[in-house]
Amino acid sequence: MPTYIKLTQDGLTTVEDPFTFVADDDQYIPPGDVILSLARFQTDGERLLSEGRAVGVRVTADETVESLAYDLPRLSVVALEFPKFRDGRQYSNGRLLRERYGYEGEVRAVGDVLREQAQFMLRCGIDAFEPADGSTPEAWAHAAGRFRHVYQRAADERVPAFVLRAERQ
Amino acid sequence: MKGLTANRLIDGEVVFWNAGEWVERFADIEMFEDAAAAEAAEAHAKAQPTVVVDPYLMDLVEIDGVWIPVAYRDRLRALGPTNHLQHGKQAEGGKVVETLQHAHTAARSTGRINLIKRK
Amino acid sequence: MYRYDTIDKEFVADRANEFREQVGRRLAGEITEEQFKPIRLMNGLYLQLHAYMLRISIPYGTLNAAKLRKLAWIAKTYDRGYGHFTTRTNLQLHWIKLKDAPDILEHLAEVEMHAMQTSGNCIRNITADPYAGATSDELDDPRVWSEAIRQWATLHPEFSFLPRKFKIAVSASAKDRTATRIYDIGLAMRRGRNGELGFEVMVGGGLGRTPYLSHTIREFLPTRRLLSYLEAILRVYNRHGRRDNPWKARIKILVNQLGAEEFARQVEEEWAKSDHELVDLPDIELARIRGHFAKSFETLPARSEAFEAAKAADPEFARWTRHNLHPHKAPGYAIVDVSLKTPGLTPGDASSEQMELVADLAERYSLDEARVNYQQNLILPHVKLEDVPAVWRELKAAGLATPNIDLVTDIIACPGLDYCTLANARAIPIAQQIAERFADDEKAEEIGELKIKISGCINACGHHHVGHIGILGVDKKGEEFYQVTLGGSGAEDAALGTILGPALPYEKVAEAVEQLVEVYLRERKDGERFLDTFRRTGVAPFKEAVYADVH
Ligand code: HEM
Ligand code: SF4
Secondary structure, eight states: OOEEEEEETTEEEEEEOOOEEEOTTOSOOOSSOEEEEHHHHHHHHHHHHHTTOOEEEEEOTTSOGGGGTTTGGGOSEEEEEESSTTOTHHHHHHHIIIIITOOOSEEEEEESOOGGGHHHHHHTTOOEEOOSSOOOHHHHHHHHTOOSOOSSOOSSSOOOHHHHHHHHO | OEEEEEEETTTOOEEEEETTEEESOGGGOOOBSSHHHHHHHHHHHHTOTTTEEEEEEEEEEEETTEEEESSHHHHHHHHOOTTOTTSSGGGGOOHHHHHHHHOOTTOOOOSHHHHHHHO | OOOOOHHHHHHHHHHHHHHHHHHHHHHTTSSOHHHHHHHHHHTTEEEOSSSEEEEEBOGGGEEOHHHHHHHHHHHHHHSSSEEEEOTTSOEEEEEEOGGGHHHHHHHHHHTTOBOTTSSSSSBOOOEEOTTTTTOTTBSSOHHHHHHHHHHHHTTOSSSSSOSSOBOEEEEOBSSOSSOGGGSSEEEEEEEOTTSOEEEEEEEOOBOTTSOBOOEEEEEEEEGGGHHHHHHHHHHHHHHHSOOSOGGGOSHHHHHHHHOHHHHHHHHHHHHHHSOHHHHSOOHHHHHHHHHHHOOOOOOOOSOOHHHHHHHHHOHHHHHHHHHHEEEOSSTTEEEEEEOOOOTTSOTTEEEHHHHHHHHHHHHHHSTTOEEEOTTSOEEEEEEEGGGHHHHHHHHHHTTOOOOOTTSTTOOEEOOGGGTOTTOSSOSHHHHHHHHHHTOOHHHHHHHOOOOEEEESSTTOTTOGGGSSEEEEEEEETTEEEEEEEESOBOSTTOBOOEEOSSOEEGGGHHHHHHHHHHHHHHHOOTTOOHHHHHHHHOSHHHHHHHHGGGO
């Protein structure tokens, strides 16, 4: 089974991936847990969920998470696809999932996912990663923990500088 | 006629290809009459990503018996900035440097597409 | 000025460490140039024609002696003993080695400086009125808000990979000294009906290939809602700005495609959905930041006899005071503009020695403050009138007392083809040639306010679109040509220039400027600046003069 990096109670660790990604033109949907494209989810999602499977949706950078709003409670994974690491749209999608829609399932970064972006991703609510650069969980954690401080609130629990300062006074 | 140039990764210095080595003076550049040989050298350079950045072939033209780059931008790379003549490769002087400096008009820009990408 | 606390210090130290490690990985071949380039750019490191270039951030243009000395030292130690102050109030060093860059960042961190976000598709260095905290015509110190924005924007997790770069300018006076209209976001402070302060929010300005002046999307935003509102603007832009074509990716394109009203509606809608309290700074933090900018001035008479006597005694000094002094809000003080525009030299360049001298003067005479403005000059913001003659003598000895602020020789020029990989043509020598033609101070003074701005390519780093006379380098079959525009302005009366005619060859540009000035002197009516005359007469008489020999 393929693996990916996930933020768990023990920190970032390698876990096995129970999901199979079903491409839009795949005729055959394998048994078990699946991640579908947004379009595919709209046609087949209902049926697959009713079969008791865990279902995730893969959102491209052109798509917005608003279109998933009503289905989120039933989704196990939202996979945010980074076509290029320089394409920052998924950071907004990640924050909206967590902060606006209160989504509590897994948000996974897929595509051109590099460790230099680890902190940004974690801060935007992404808690699972399929690194394209072969990063280990250790390398990922190291990159994500580079900065002792943050200056703004985001989708994570980190306390921004202005709050720490106010507490100190 | 073509010559191969790049910037050295570690310090950004403009360098020129000569028989498998990177040299700093334009006067020491290897000239390729044969396009295939030039492209082979370029391919070689591209396989050295920890040595140089953005190697590319530039066209050369003969002026006053000296072969120099066609593009004005490449001439400046071989010289240094015109507002500080004491800085850059031009500080060393010599015949090739002088030819480069006085060859203002015949410039034609090529290699620009490669250069735009680098920023 | 703002001083770092432990948090800020640890932040820039962490950043320097991170970059050291990334450079190590690049040199070891663990990451490719394609992966490394955005990393180095986010640390201000470009690869230019002759070497790497490091762009050091000078937030809202404010410096103290320690910072300026450190910049001078870095320029001397790691570069060639000079630096270039830019239209975005950064300092560029043009001869940097990649292997030294991590050390330089560490040295910068020692004096509470960095090069973060001076490039890349992120929120760039914030610019503010260079006379902030010194001028009498401001509603508030714009640096308080600029610093709040700086911190909020620093490694913002959502907005570090925008479609394109993003620049914000803050002004708090009726007089616009920051060119707010040509910024992605321009913030101009206004007083509301009940006396409270707020910002007029202007979005979608920018120069480059498709120049636009910004649109006001909100007449009045209460100051304390600033960050949440910015977050809403940035979110709309991050999600909907074009990413398929870098030339169409700036927010100006989105704003103009949607229309300012629709863009404003989307921002308001997003803003309404967000929890402002989570984003906006609490009053206690704003007060902490504000405290850093408070300055106390001595109680002095408004008039200094020593200063008046020096003016009466020395016409050269008197001339300089006419152009390089600006009224200060505190009686008995003045704002001193230090020109980096000596005719014949490179606009915006300062040697390490000159930086050190200005640092000394700032320490001794200007409450330990110096500024950089977008005209690529330095400023000593708080000088006692009685000290002005001494300051002038020292500046003069260092070649820094050119009496030409806002005059024809106070030319903005980008590095152009002498340094820049993107250039079509050189900008610096054109500036030098023009300045030399008007090097006579008396002549320059007679001509009056005239802003010449030169860019080496359409990216418009030299702001040519908003020059009274704008000059743009173009490439015509490999030769340097220059397109001239007239009538632009980056000030309160912002406007984009009109093209004069076909591009001129390198040799003809300075002469053409002289011809333009002659037309102005001939046509002008009482009190008219070049810009006013142009606006009245239109382009025709100017065009005729420059292209006469072509007919
Ligand atoms: C030398 C290396 C430089 C490079 C590679 C560079 C690159 C660029 C590019 C590509 C743009 C256009 C961006 C766009 O419209 O999307 C731009 C705009 C700009 N640059 Fe530079 N630049 C350089 C130096 C400078 C310098 C020295 C200054 C200040 C003198 C400067 C100030 C600006 C400003 C103010 C703009 C804004 C125009 C706008 O808002 O569109 N840049 N630069
Ligand atoms: S305007 Fe063009 S030539 Fe000048 S600095 Fe900018 S990119 Fe370079």
